[in-house]
Amino acid sequence: MKYINRTQAVLLLKDGTIFYGKSIGIEGTTFGEVAFNTGTTGYQEIFTDPSYFGQIMVTTNAHIGNYGVNDEEVESNGVKISGLVCKNFSFNYSRDKGTESLFDYFQKQNLIVISDVDTRALVSYIRDNGAMNAIISTDNTPIEELKKRLVDVPDMHGLELASKVSTKDPYFFGNENAKYKVSALDLGIKTNILRNLAKRDCYIKVFPFDATFSDLESFNPDGYFLSNGPGDPEPLESAQQVAREILAKNKPLFGICLGHQVIALANGINTYKMFNGHRGINHPVKNLITGKGEITSQNHGFAVVKEDLEKHPDFELTHEHLNDGTVAGMRMKNKNCFSVQYHPEASPGPHDSSYLFDQFIENIESSLN
Template sequence: MKYQKRQKAIVLLADGTIFYGKAVANKQGSAFGEVCFNTGMTGYQEIFTDPSYYGQLMVATNAHIGNYGTNKDDMESDSVKIAGLIVKNFSYEYSRDTADKSLEDFLNDNNLLAISDVDTRALVSYIRDHGAMNAVISTEVDNIDGLMAQLNKIPEMDGLELSSKVSTKSPYYFGNENASYRIAALDLGIKKNILRNLAERDAYIKVFPYNATFEDLEGFKPHGYFLSNGPGDPEPLIEAQELAREIIKRDLPLFGICLGHQVIALANGVSTYKMHNGHRGINHPVKNLKTGKGEITSQNHGFAVNRDAAEAHPDFEITHVHLNDNTVAGLALKNKNCFSVQYHPEASPGPHDSSYLFDQFIDNLKN
């Protein structure tokens, strides 16, 4: 049995706390990054391939991971983006008819270090109380001092620009070129399902690198502009903020999701901040303040827009709030064709409560 051959492994947090486990496969070594957790019961492949998770060690709170294998159609990007994986029970066998390989083979193909048999309830409770922090997972269980020395050199997520690590290097197209609408999308770490949702609404999309200029996007002669999700701190994305300012100044249709939402806020002088441990899961409750309706949403962010600054800004309207902690979940500029949300309307882990946001964007293009 595979579990009899697996090596011992550890999770070493930046404050020196250690959790013990075993390596999932034969891969040895260490993986560094910010440790965070996702509470979703399903969707692990989408999580692992989401560019917004670049540079993070993912703790899965669901006790069983791998039981339905993987499928190429569930990829949110072209490869695994997390830095490493931490689980309680790893399933080597899978039972989904449509799966094309096991999660073990999928992780091996992507050269990802994963460890299991970790007390994830204790680890998540610790992160929840002490906040997200850098960590290392490693099979070098007898080299604590050496691992800690390396860990101390890993930069903090606060202030870290990561979109350049995951953005496309050159523009590309998505959808039907004969569609009714053209959308210029800035790739800060875009998910494939966002592009699918736009294309399904009769849009042809040209996707641009994270540092593209307004002139670059304008050359496509788009009907509207989109700022995508992505990893890292939004503050260092100066070029994206300048792009957003130019689009807004011209009152052109603009929609932002997650990191794009934060960039729009910063472009208008509203600050952002690093959260204690972020929002990552598929059942986060959000209230639409314009309709009064609640939405069950998928979220993945470690930074948020400063609510006090947004409320004090004369041109911003807070359109959505997170019902767990009253953080800003949606913004709109009162006199401009611009709106954004902090969550992921393209992610539909069951409910499709938020898909109307894509319809709203298309309506803005029509008008």
């Protein structure tokens, strides 16, 4: 590998706190909300997850890049994070299925990366002070200039980002001769969600974030899906209206993460921005219906207001996050609708939550009979 000049780099938080590190050799400046993920593997899936759009990712695992990348292990058409902060960046990789190094992958997409940062101290600081906007720079831009730029970075609260990652045109996924047809509203959909639906004999038509119910209905689907995605759910008024119209006809509806929040808002249940979101692959959730625990993959910075949900006569809390008691799942008592605030498609080792896709198919089946 050619010699790379690893110059000093900087991470500047909105409150003025500075962390220093080194550039991996890609020069530039980028901004976003700083967030951390506690997963020990799956970095490529994290970097390509549309739900992370607009965020500077801090990885708590000490080694990033050591197993390279694989073209088949992406969740979208490219890197979606705004930048990366890590402890040790590996330029070389060792893996039979690896197709190229993470450095080469990032170079193609010009992703700004800082390594050699004390990520334990950084994550501890974020945990105590909350998620906030930040800038990372590897091109020696003066700190005072970075502070000026940071003032203009929009806050994640109230920020609509689904339009930045959604498909521009409808497309199909799966076998056109499949048993079931599903219309999916793309708010930032992960590819593995589509794989899981297709594996269960679904043919999916994926629609842009601003598609109407009439658009989705034109596919004559057996069920509807509202996807995950980035940003605040409140500005997504069109998606909320789609959810209302699906529910008015009592069609099978399944929502994940941002889609889950949209369903809540469509029914007058509020959401809020979390002090720190849930991002990792070992979050404990309890299914309150079965009493069983699940180890889940999570990635969200907004959540449904639990008190609003519990007071709503038509809704039932079905899943609870065991670390902080936040809403992890809900269902409607009088409609064919349920949703969760985690990623059953991610399968981070265990497959504890994959039954949710089966539950969606069962709901479709019952509606057809």
